[in-house]
Amino acid sequence: MRKSTLVYIIISIIILAAIYIVASTIYKGDYKSEEYHFEGKSENWNVSAKIVETGAETYSLNTEISYLYEGDIPERVKWVLNGNKFGTGGEQSLTEGRIVKKEPLREIIITENDKITFSIEWNNQSEENIVLTPKTNK
Numbered sequence: 001m002r003k004s005t006l007v008y009i010i011i012s013i014i015i016l017a018a019i020y021i022v023a024s025t026i027y028k029g030d031y032k033s034e035e036y037h038f039e040g041k042s043e044n045w046n047v048s049a050k051i052v053e054t055g056a057e058t059y060s061l062n063t064e065i066s067y068l069y070e071g072d073i074p075e076r077v078k079w080v081l082n083g084n085k086f087g088t089g090g091e092q093s094l095t096e097g098r099i100v101k102k103e104p105l106r107e108i109i110i111t112e113n114d115k116i117t118f119s120i121e122w123n124n125q126s127e128e129n130i131v132l133t134p135k136t137n138k
Contacts, residue, residue, distance in 0.1 A: 038116050040132035044069045044125075047118045049081060049132055051110055059110065061103040063088060065120070073097045074122035081132075084114040 034053040041047070046066040051059050063081055067073050073094055080089035086108040092099050116132040 036110055037135035038132035039135045040116075040118055040130045041068075042127050042130050045118075045120055045127060045130065047081070047130060047132060048135070049083075049116060051108075059108050061086070061088060063099075063101045063103075065099040065118075067094060067097040077120055077122040079118065079120040081116065081118050083108075083116040084110060086110070 036049075036051040038049045038051075039047065044067065046068055048064045050062040052062075053059055065077075065079060073096075076091060076093050077099070078089075078091045079099075081087065088101065088103060090101070092101075113134075118130040118132060119128040120126065120130075
């Protein structure tokens with residue numbers, strides 16, 4: 001066998017192995033191309049939403065809500081987070097002044113220019129339409 005033929009065979013094997021690794025990573029769900037971070041704050045609440053693209057128009061959503069006021073922490077809150085073609089929320093108890101909600105994968109369309117709003121009710125109080133803006137320092 002000639003030396004040049006052997007080099008071509010080795011290069012071909014390396015290329016096929018690289019293609020296999022990339023394809024299997026995407027197939028297994030390890031694909032991750034974009035992350036969007038949004039934050040909003042009011043007098044009483046800090047809210048962040050992290051949206052991670054995990055495939056073609058498929059995302060996961062991680063929402064964190066923190067109570068900022070130094071008084072008694074509310075036991076339960078009712079909240080809603082609305083974005084472009086998606087929304088989440090619920091009525092939940094706070095753990096150490098915080099709520100963390102991780103959503104399963106879903107099909108949505110999102111860009112950093114989207115407007116995301118947050119509203120919350122607690123102890124006969126409410127704050128509505130807190131705007132979450134893109135966080136530039138990810």
